[in-house]
Amino acid sequence: MTVGVRLDEAAWGLLHQAIELYQDNPRAVAELRHQVARLEQPLRIAIVGPWRSGKSTVLNALMGEEVAPVERADGAFTWYEDGAEPRATAYPVGQPPQELAVVKSATGLRVDLGWGAGDVRDIVVRWPTRALRQITLIDTPAVTGGAEQGRVPVLERVLRDSDAVLYLTRDGRDSDLRVLESARDSAVGQSAAVNVIMVLSRADETGGGRIDGLLTARQLARRHYRDPRVNALSVNVVACSGMIGLAGRMLGESDFAALATLAQVPRAELDVHLISADRFLRGELPVRLDTEVRAALLDRFGVFGVRLAATLVRSGFDSRVKLSAELIRRSGLTELRESVTRCFIDRRDALKARSALAAVEALLRAEPTRGSAELVGAVEQILAGAHEFRELRLLVALRNTRLGFDAELAAEAQRLVGGDGVGLAARLGVEHEADVRQLWEVAAEAQWRWRDRAEDPLLPLAQRRGAQVVVRSCEGMIAELVAGGR
Numbered sequence: 001m002t003v004g005v006r007l008d009e010a011a012w013g014l015l016h017q018a019i020e021l022y023q024d025n026p027r028a029v030a031e032l033r034h035q036v037a038r039l040e041q042p043l044r045i046a047i048v049g050p051w052r053s054g055k056s057t058v059l060n061a062l063m064g065e066e067v068a069p070v071e072r073a074d075g076a077f078t079w080y081e082d083g084a085e086p087r088a089t090a091y092p093v094g095q096p097p098q099e100l101a102v103v104k105s106a107t108g109l110r111v112d113l114g115w116g117a118g119d120v121r122d123i124v125v126r127w128p129t130r131a132l133r134q135i136t137l138i139d140t141p142a143v144t145g146g147a148e149q150g151r152v153p154v155l156e157r158v159l160r161d162s163d164a165v166l167y168l169t170r171d172g173r174d175s176d177l178r179v180l181e182s183a184r185d186s187a188v189g190q191s192a193a194v195n196v197i198m199v200l201s202r203a204d205e206t207g208g209g210r211i212d213g214l215l216t217a218r219q220l221a222r223r224h225y226r227d228p229r230v231n232a233l234s235v236n237v238v239a240c241s242g243m244i245g246l247a248g249r250m251l252g253e254s255d256f257a258a259l260a261t262l263a264q265v266p267r268a269e270l271d272v273h274l275i276s277a278d279r280f281l282r283g284e285l286p287v288r289l290d291t292e293v294r295a296a297l298l299d300r301f302g303v304f305g306v307r308l309a310a311t312l313v314r315s316g317f318d319s320r321v322k323l324s325a326e327l328i329r330r331s332g333l334t335e336l337r338e339s340v341t342r343c344f345i346d347r348r349d350a351l352k353a354r355s356a357l358a359a360v361e362a363l364l365r366a367e368p369t370r371g372s373a374e375l376v377g378a379v380e381q382i383l384a385g386a387h388e389f390r391e392l393r394l395l396v397a398l399r400n401t402r403l404g405f406d407a408e409l410a411a412e413a414q415r416l417v418g419g420d421g422v423g424l425a426a427r428l429g430v431e432h433e434a435d436v437r438q439l440w441e442v443a444a445e446a447q448w449r450w451r452d453r454a455e456d457p458l459l460p461l462a463q464r465r466g467a468q469v470v471v472r473s474c475e476g477m478i479a480e481l482v483a484g485g486r
């Protein structure tokens, strides 16, 4: 949705202005050319968080296959990219790249960095899959520090190398928020955290693994979402159990058969067996289930997951297909994937431009030179003026305070600026099949109403400004409809 200059073109233009400015500095030029190339590449989404927060598991859940982690690659960034052939390459510092053996398995792939690979900063895994057509996923080392130290090296690298972040935290603790807050010391960083989704991970463990733990986690996510401090740091908060989501996506007929057998055990009796993993493995169940089968279930689902799956089978999700779909939904994975699509993939151009602006800003600040002040001004101008960024900032503000609009108007504004999806039908709140004429009428009518608001001297300034952004979005839609209808 663009009126006037397109954001990707503005970013491209800015990068080339910077290349000219730094023409005598080969290192800076190389970095800027790298940024130009990135504009054409898939969107880079990094999965970030503290130790054992479930990063590799969420990555697998998003892929629907077991591909992470690369064994013994704890300190490296692992990039998962689409490729014709499965392949893995390690990049040790100061040494030539090294091909790693890729072992295909029934459920994905295994790669082992092995010992003695030196200091490896990056591993690139190429894997043919539709999931990676539009995005590159990056599995990252645990973030540490942040709280008192101020600097968080892993996060600094994440923000430099990726376009968007899934920040995993098991409970949205203060220290996790401080890690994210440490990343906001630039003009681009402060212009609204449109590139972070906060994920309450391992959500099945919420409330000590009670059967309604996933529901509780979802409520918790909603509460965080409304917290102004969290709101300033992320576009959305989603509760997700990567483990249950992945188990749902990979559920096979034999897994289902095992769970259906377990579901025959009366609930109270099964609960006793599921007090611990050990009991479940060694206890005398009244049904026949081999130890290896039990171990496989535990490995895939965890104790809470086994109990949840058995309960679901009992309550009518009594086929592989039904159970799989329900596990994926309950795990929060469906919501996470939708959020990634709506907030990141649909906003690809804006996020890529944002990365480019951030890179130029960082360079200008680190190596000021004659004329760099003007270019800093240009960065700020693009941030302030680009309609995509204004839409994104309005969305954050609406979520935070509604700008004082009543709930219905706030919801309409949110929809029109693309908060429920950036397609025309989603913005206008009409069926996909509506014809151009209908869409045009709805857009024109919305434009009228919001223009009245934008020009109403009795409304507070913040509301009028917000309304202006909505009007501009409507104009963009009308322009698109006119262009498409010709």
Ligand SMILES: Nc1nc2c(ncn2[C@@H]2O[C@H](COP(=O)(O)OP(=O)(O)O)[C@@H](O)[C@H]2O)c(=O)[nH]1
Binding pocket: 049, 050, 051, 052, 053, 054, 055, 056, 057, 058, 069, 201, 202, 203, 204, 205, 240, 241, 242, 243, 244, 302
């Ligand atoms: N119960 C539960 N355990 C999980 C979940 N995700 C990961 N784990 C477990 O937590 C540990 C760390 O997971 P991993 O994905 O490797 O975390 P990472 O270190 O952040 O990459 C492993 O033992 C996983 O089996 C989850 O959603 N639910």
Ligand SMILES: [Mg+2]
Binding pocket: 055, 056, 057, 069, 139
């Ligand atoms: Mg990991």
